[in-house]
Amino acid sequence: MNNNPFGAVLDIRRSELALALLMFGYFFLVITSFWILKPIKKALFIQYYDSAGFTMFDWHMTASQAELVAKVLNMVVAVLAVIVFSWLSNRFRRQQLTYCFSAFFLAGYALYAPLIISPSDVTVWTFYLFGDLYSTLMVATFFVFLNDSVTPAEAKRLYGLIGLGGVAGGVFGASVVRVWIDDLNRSDWMWVCFALATVVSLLAMLAGRIVGRRGETESNSEGGKPEVSGNPATEGAQLVFKSRYLFSIAAVVGIYELVSTLLDFQFTATISHYLDGDDIGRQFSLVFAVTNWVSMIVQLFLTSLIMTRLGLTTALLVLPIAIFTGSLAFLILPALWIGSSLNTIDNGFSYSINQSAKETLYVPASTAEKYKAKAFIDMFIQRFAKSLAVGVSLVVTSLFVEFESIRYLSLLTIALVAVWIIAVLYAGRRFNDLSAS
Numbered sequence: 001m002n003n004n005p006f007g008a009v010l011d012i013r014r015s016e017l018a019l020a021l022l023m024f025g026y027f028f029l030v031i032t033s034f035w036i037l038k039p040i041k042k043a044l045f046i047q048y049y050d051s052a053g054f055t056m057f058d059w060h061m062t063a064s065q066a067e068l069v070a071k072v073l074n075m076v077v078a079v080l081a082v083i084v085f086s087w088l089s090n091r092f093r094r095q096q097l098t099y100c101f102s103a104f105f106l107a108g109y110a111l112y113a114p115l116i117i118s119p120s121d122v123t124v125w126t127f128y129l130f131g132d133l134y135s136t137l138m139v140a141t142f143f144v145f146l147n148d149s150v151t152p153a154e155a156k157r158l159y160g161l162i163g164l165g166g167v168a169g170g171v172f173g174a175s176v177v178r179v180w181i182d183d184l185n186r187s188d189w190m191w192v193c194f195a196l197a198t199v200v201s202l203l204a205m206l207a208g209r210i211v212g213r214r215g216e217t218e219s220n221s222e223g224g225k226p227e228v229s230g231n232p233a234t235e236g237a238q239l240v241f242k243s244r245y246l247f248s249i250a251a252v253v254g255i256y257e258l259v260s261t262l263l264d265f266q267f268t269a270t271i272s273h274y275l276d277g278d279d280i281g282r283q284f285s286l287v288f289a290v291t292n293w294v295s296m297i298v299q300l301f302l303t304s305l306i307m308t309r310l311g312l313t314t315a316l317l318v319l320p321i322a323i324f325t326g327s328l329a330f331l332i333l334p335a336l337w338i339g340s341s342l343n344t345i346d347n348g349f350s351y352s353i354n355q356s357a358k359e360t361l362y363v364p365a366s367t368a369e370k371y372k373a374k375a376f377i378d379m380f381i382q383r384f385a386k387s388l389a390v391g392v393s394l395v396v397t398s399l400f401v402e403f404e405s406i407r408y409l410s411l412l413t414i415a416l417v418a419v420w421i422i423a424v425l426y427a428g429r430r431f432n433d434l435s436a437s
Contacts, residue, residue: 022206023165043280045070046063046271073129081133094149106194113191149211164299167351237376245427246365249362256350257389258385262409262412266342270403291343296352318354320417334403
């Protein structure tokens with residue numbers, strides 16, 4: 001037995017190294033850009049409405065409540081993005097798809113560079129949507145490229161290192177923003193992202209050439225992606241609701257999105273309550289930097305160790321148990337750093353061990369389930385759950401205006417975590433049965 005916890009990350013053959021490093025760099029830069037955009041778009045939005053609030057149809061909202069409305073709009077934009085993504089993916093593959101979306105974001109960076117210096121309402125709202133759209137499209141584009149370029153055997157050896165690129169990109173991006181937030185203005189950050197997007201396109205081109213020289217992968221020669229005979233969302237839904245195992249995965253994904261949205265609202269409301277002005281942006285950038293360092297440490301030292309030694313079920317239980325602990329602490333004492341820790345607990349574990357364990361659940365599934373059911377879960381279940389959580393947060397905060405009342409959202413979170421754990425236990429047990437058969 002290999003006692004080296006880094007073994008799963010570093011077990012790469014010489015012939016695979018070039019592609020692995022290029023995709024590591026690709027993912028690293030995509031997530032770096034995301035973590036540059038995230039605190040900037042969030043701070044810009046919260047600062048803009050922090051003093052006067054936001055009024056919609058005679059309903060006056062705080063900055064954190066207004067952000068919930070923006071999250072609902074994100075769902076609408078995401079649905080449109082899925083349509084565009086699906087249309088383009090039927091016509092372009094691998095690096096070509098990367099070129100399409102990189103060109104869109106390069107144009108966006110150039111457009112927003114002058115606008116966000118003295119933003120208007122339109123700029124604040126559209127830039128918030130633009131930042132969220134980046135993660136939706138570029139991460140999806142990356143995984144389509146990656147999954148279309150390797151065999152299942154290669155994936156087992158390469159995904160640890162490539163996934164580490166994303167975690168490292170989060171650490172780097174959030175840390176860079178934290179260090180340079182007072183030295184570069186928002187326009188400068190747009191040009192930084194512009195440069196990173198250019199390099200992403202270059203890395204995608206080089207990786208595409210390697211894949212092209214290797215020819216069709218083993219998985220593609222055996223059929224590749226399943227043909228779509230109807231509406232992919234409908235076909236995926238039918239698969240999910242016919243299978244208890246897939247339904248349990250959908251429950252894990254959906255409940256997490258509900259819980260994560262509630263935690264993010266509590267986190268944002270806490271910072272908005274305790275801090276003002278530029279201190280808001282500094283706190284966001286600091287928390288995001290800490291969160292990504294936690295994620296990287298977990299990915300390096302715990303993910304493969306727990307999954308190989310303690311099993312998939314244990315790995316899937318780490319995040320809900322951590323969230324239960326943090327929510328209970330916030331319910332008892334909704335202080336600044338306890339509220340801030342909700343973000344670290346959530347994203348620190350979800351981007352590392354939980355993501356790896358959750359994706360592993362699809363390994364024993366059929367080809368149709370991996371593509372159609374997973375698409376339904378990732379594109380529809382996630383967004384529906386987020387919208388539902390936004391609605392719950394708006395209703396609760398409309399009834400309980402004082403900041404002190406926000407702690408009671410943790411009661412709902414704790415109840416959801418209990419159901420989440422039940423779904424995890426079933427999914428983990430079923431995974432073991434399917435893997436053994």
